[in-house]
Amino acid sequence: MLAGEQGEVIERMFRLLVRLGDIYGADRMIPVGSVQVAGVSYKSIGDPGLEFLEDLANKGAKVKVPTTLNPSGMDLVDWKKLGVPEDFAQKQLQIMDAFKKMGIMMTATCTPYLVRDPPRFGEHIAWSESSAVSFANSVIGARTNREGGPSALAAAICGVTPSYGLHLDEKRKPTIIVKVNAELKDNSDFGALGYHVGKLVKKGIPYFKGIKDAEADQLKALGAAMAASGAVALYHAEGLTPEAGSADTKGLETIEVGGKELKETYKKLNTGKDPDIVILGCPHASMKEMTTLADKLKGKTLKKPLWICTSRFTKEAATRMGLTEIIEKAGGKVVADTCTVVSPIERMGYKTTGVNSGKAANYLPGFCKQQVVFKSLDDLLEEIIA
Ligand code: F3S
Numbered sequence: 001m002l003a004g005e006q007g008e009v010i011e012r013m014f015r016l017l018v019r020l021g022d023i024y025g026a027d028r029m030i031p032v033g034s035v036q037v038a039g040v041s042y043k044s045i046g047d048p049g050l051e052f053l054e055d056l057a058n059k060g061a062k063v064k065v066p067t068t069l070n071p072s073g074m075d076l077v078d079w080k081k082l083g084v085p086e087d088f089a090q091k092q093l094q095i096m097d098a099f100k101k102m103g104i105m106m107t108a109t110c111t112p113y114l115v116r117d118p119p120r121f122g123e124h125i126a127w128s129e130s131s132a133v134s135f136a137n138s139v140i141g142a143r144t145n146r147e148g149g150p151s152a153l154a155a156a157i158c159g160v161t162p163s164y165g166l167h168l169d170e171k172r173k174p175t176i177i178v179k180v181n182a183e184l185k186d187n188s189d190f191g192a193l194g195y196h197v198g199k200l201v202k203k204g205i206p207y208f209k210g211i212k213d214a215e216a217d218q219l220k221a222l223g224a225a226m227a228a229s230g231a232v233a234l235y236h237a238e239g240l241t242p243e244a245g246s247a248d249t250k251g252l253e254t255i256e257v258g259g260k261e262l263k264e265t266y267k268k269l270n271t272g273k274d275p276d277i278v279i280l281g282c283p284h285a286s287m288k289e290m291t292t293l294a295d296k297l298k299g300k301t302l303k304k305p306l307w308i309c310t311s312r313f314t315k316e317a318a319t320r321m322g323l324t325e326i327i328e329k330a331g332g333k334v335v336a337d338t339c340t341v342v343s344p345i346e347r348m349g350y351k352t353t354g355v356n357s358g359k360a361a362n363y364l365p366g367f368c369k370q371q372v373v374f375k376s377l378d379d380l381l382e383e384i385i386a
Contacts, residue, residue: 001158009061013154020151021162030124030163033142034066035156036112037104038128039149041073041342042091049149050095056153057101064159067104068112070129071284071309071339072096076108082335083348104156108337109311111220111284113140121242124167126155130233131283131359134223137234139216141242143167146233166234174207174236174247181210181258186376190218191358192265194225196257202230207249208237217286224283225358269361272371275354278380279340281309282357287317290334294323296381302331303386312336330385341367354380 001014017029039045045053073092074084100106107115110129119125119142127133128147136142145165147155155161165171178197184190197206206226214222219240226232236244280293285308293308308327310318315336318324324334335343340353341363354373355361364370373380 007060009056009059010158013061013157016150016154017158017160017162021164024162024164026162026164028163029160030167031159032065032126032155032161033119033123034068034112034125034127035063035152036068036070036125036127036129036132037099037149037152037156038070038147040070040095040099040108041338042088042095043073043342043344045095045149047091050091050098053095053098057098061102061157063103063156065156066116067156068107068109068116069099069104070108071110071342072108072337073342073344074338075335076106076312076337078335082333085344085347088344102157107311107313109284109313110339111135111286111311114284114286115311115313124161126152126161128152130227130231131220131224133233134227134235135220137166137172138223138236138241139219143172144233146227146231172234172243173205174249174252175204176201176206177209177249177252177254178206179209179254179256181256182262183259184211184214184218186356186378187218187221188356188358188374188376189262190214190222191225191356191361192262192269192374193257194222195229195269195358195362196261196265198226198228198230198232200230200255201226201232204230204232206232206235207244207247207252208235211237211240214240215288217289220283221357225362228359228362266374269358269372269374271365272352272373275304275352275373275380275383276350277305277307277345278354278384279307279309279345279360280356280377280380281307281335282340282355282360284339285310285314287314290314290318290323291321292377293332294318294326296377297330297332298326300330301386302384304384306332306384307335307340308332309335309339340364346370354383356380
């Protein structure tokens with residue numbers, strides 16, 4: 001590949017992987033089972049990103065392994081109804097066309113593990129979206145570093161990634177113990193815990209003790225928040241995640257997190273009052289979350305806008321089950337292919353957004369100039385149900 005025998009594009013992409021491997025001291029390339037590419041929204045990559053992708057696609061770049069995409073900047077079907085500006089939409093559609101030409105699946109989601117065959121335990125993959133990286137490494141036990149958009153694309157086009165970091169056994173060991181002395185009830189409690197711990201451990205690998213039980217959606221909320229406030233790409237949770245049982249925690253420092261810390265985190269993340277809009281589904285909502293929401297909204301009327309972000313795949317399944325209709329009858333919208341943070345909500349007149357996600361609460365002020373109301377799902381619904 002490096003000698004250019006497979007064409008100019010592969011040579012260019014492979015060179016990028018070699019350089020990355022050299023920086024991190026990788027001794028070889030390893031095949032990857034799947035890739036997830038970030039840098040999809042026009043809001044994040046702009047014209048230079050669009051030109052880069054179109055150039056690759058026009059030169060015949062094709063992916064070698066199943067490859068999915070991170071959320072785009074809009075619902076790719078209902079963008080007009082949702083009021084997305086026309087100029088933005090046209091650029092976003094051009095970006096999607098370039099990815100399609102390369103053979104990438106048109107699944108614009110941060111929860112690819114809910115959409116296509118998830119990776120298996122121990123499988124090497126190259127994923128970019130930080131919350132998906134956390135879920136794949138921690139909850140599934142697959143192996144990926146936090147890839148950037150270009151390095152993930154290069155891995156997809158070459159089918160390999162340099163072997164370093166979280167691909168190696170010795171780099172997956174916990175670096176700190178987090179003793180949780182608080183009751184975690186709602187998904188937002190897991191988001192608050194993740195936000196707090198991410199700030200403290202930064203790039204570390206926390207080993208949680210004391211989390212009695214957690215659903216997959218709660219582990220996804222925990223990992224997403226830690227990856228956003230810090231750069232946690234892997235965590236272990238005693239009794240809950242697959243590598244926790246064999247992890248060596250001897251001699252590690254312990255930090256404790258109790259009700260007081262969680263309360264302070266809620267206070268810190270609440271920068272506004274009276275949301276103009278509530279946005280759920282960060283990371284993208286699972287079928288279980290769609291079902292819960294539809295149950296809560298059945299026969300109700302909303303007095304303020306509600307979006308629930310999810311993948312197209314989950315939206316279609318929810319529609320077939322009649323859940324989308326229930327949510328829409330109440331006045332909510334099921335928005336696919338995009339997310340709160342990469343859609344241009346500030347250009348749509350919203351100033352204060354209500355969320356139950358620690359990750360969204362972390363990013364909304366900076367990325368979307370929003371004030372944030374961070375609460376549990378029930379508390380948010382109470383604010384917007386008429
Ligand atoms: Fe997904 Fe966007 Fe949240 S990418 S994790 S919905 S910030």
